[in-house]
Amino acid sequence: MVTVDLFRLARNDHVLGHVRILREHNRSFHAVVSYRDAEERPDTQSYRLIADTRNHAIMSVLNWANSEFGGHCSLLPLKSAPRSLAFA
Numbered sequence: 536m537v538t539v540d541l542f543r544l545a546r547n548d549h550v551l552g553h554v555r556i557l558r559e560h561n562r563s564f565h566a567v568v569s570y571r572d573a574e575e576r577p578d579t580q581s582y583r584l585i586a587d588t589r590n591h592a593i594m595s596v597l598n599w600a601n602s603e604f605g606g607h608c609s610l611l612p613l614k615s616a617p618r619s620l621a622f623a
Contacts, residue, residue: 543611545611551571551600563586568581584596593610
């Protein structure tokens with residue numbers, strides 16, 4: 536697998552975790568979300584989503600995060616992506 540993008544997962548300027556978008560050799564994309572929910576568990580949790588494209592992986596993470604954390608989540612780039620992104 537190859538790391539395509541790194542993001543900070545945030546909600547209302549509060550960092551919830553980090554997201555790595557990975558590409559497999561068969562062209563599928565994996566989004567790995569690492570987050571900490573201190574109210575329920577103090578240890579780091581992870582969640583993996585699989586998609587056909589990079590953009591679908593990003594949108595899947597946002598949909599999952601909005602349902603998991605109550606909406607208004609965003610992904611903030613940690614590493615420059617080859618293409619510009621504007622997701623909110």
